Amino acid sequence: MNRKDIDNELLILKKKIRNLKEKINLGGKEKTEEIEPLIDEMNKRVENLRAVSNKMRAIDVVRLARHPKRPTTLNYIKYIVRDFMELHGDRRFADDKAIVGGIGYIDNIPVTIIGHQKGRNTKDNLKRHFGMAHPEGYRKALRLMEQAERFGRPIINLIDTPGAYPGIGAEERGQSEAIAYNLYKMSGLKTPIISIITGEGGSGGALALGVADRVYMLSNTIYSVISPEGCAAILWKDATKSDEAAESLKLTAPSLLEFGIIDDIIDEPGEGAHTNHEETAKRIKKYILNSIEELKKENPMELTEKRYNKFRKIGVYIEDMPKDPLINGE
């Protein structure tokens, strides 16, 4: 049974339950006694199906988020941005092809748009490092974002990366510093930032484009502190247990919406974004335009204050009655 079958059966069951309930409303007491057990039974079935569907979902979504035919940042730009001009380089070391960025118009609004770029085939992917950026990629992104701030353009970030590139050069040139500095700077940029996760939101490499006023996820994407494979390798010393890990990490859009990490979920058409690039782009565009409309009403001080508070309040903990605090480390 795949996800679609489950969804279909759920729909049918819900319809049946609704019909039965109507019958109760129409009929008398005897009818109620007759029908209620039937409804209970169906509700149980619904719960079971939901459990199965949730169980399937995480790893299924991981696969969809990584689907090789999913639209990439440059695909979206083609559909969304008019007169796009790609801008290159971090002015420090190189032009990282794992992140693309540039300027253009969405409708008639000048914007800066930046995103991770995965390849379509192996050759392309080697050039793009599978969308895993080096420090120069994050520094290019920041350069373009600061430029956007200077000239009063909103910033759109499309996030789709397995994570920051793990390599010798990346470490030598300060991978940690590059990511940290983006988080630091983005928290104070005085122009609207809208980030959309379009595929994989992999850890620090994703967050480096993710400190935004609005954060959205497409419905079949993930956002996580670690890949399910990495998590399984650490937790169970077994990378093949990634489905369990995916489940445990709660990395799908509905969980993140529930946690208050993202602002909304953008529904993908049909079986997923890969089945209809143009329609997916259209839906993303609608969210971008609405967000710009909302955010442009705020003055820069309000904007950064709200952005700060958005991230400031994230965290789950309890504050017990004060126990004896440490004094002088004893």
Added chain:
Amino acid sequence: MSKLFIKCPKCQTTHFVSFLKRAYYVCSKCSYHFRLDAPTRVKILCDKGSFREFDANLKSLDPLMFPKYKEKLETAVKKTKQNEAVITGFCKIGGSGTTIGVMDPRFIMASMGSVVGEKITRQLEYSLNENIPAIIVVSSGGARMQEGIFSLMQMAKTSAAVKRLNDAGLPLFTVLTDPTTGGVTASFAMLGDIIIAEPDALIGFAGPRVIQQTIGQKLPKGFQKSEFLLEHGMVDMIVERKDLKTVLAKLLKLHKQDEGRRGVK
């Protein structure tokens, strides 16, 4: 460290614990810097009697209901007699007031979950309100996987708090000790206005094993060690543990605000 003897993990020399203690837990033979728990570090760095702890009552929950996380927390609390992997507070170093955060590698490898992020952020906010610098002694395995996305977001939260501190003209000094890796390196650790590293500490973003698997070749000698980072311009200085307090005291003194420029408390 309640034993009588302890072996150096690097050169295998056996030390009297009492001697080692007097030597700031540095091996006299090979100068290996033992990993320190947070209370010991506080004792070594802060002026006697000056440390006042903040937020000791913050406790982690298990928002993801992650497998075995609750047990892991309980064990760590029992082992360290602390609620979490960082101790924060106010102290004086060489007579200058500062806030200080010290991470404790005994507590789930000092990984950063909601509480670590919250305590560090509150420490920085305290510095901001009281107009004093902040020091963070870092050691960490990175973000705490068991708290999933909440851990990741602590990177953004703490980094934004450093920005606010800096915007008010106040400095953050970070001391990177063995090991400083992952999401903690890629947030407040590398955002120090002045970054100090202890000798021979592992400091990086991706773990050496992950990098080795990705590139499929041997890593250069000394890769991701303090000396390597200094060479590549990523830290300001390497300071031996015995000199750390003196260096921090000097930095605090030099950064003292003169009364004309800002109100000093």
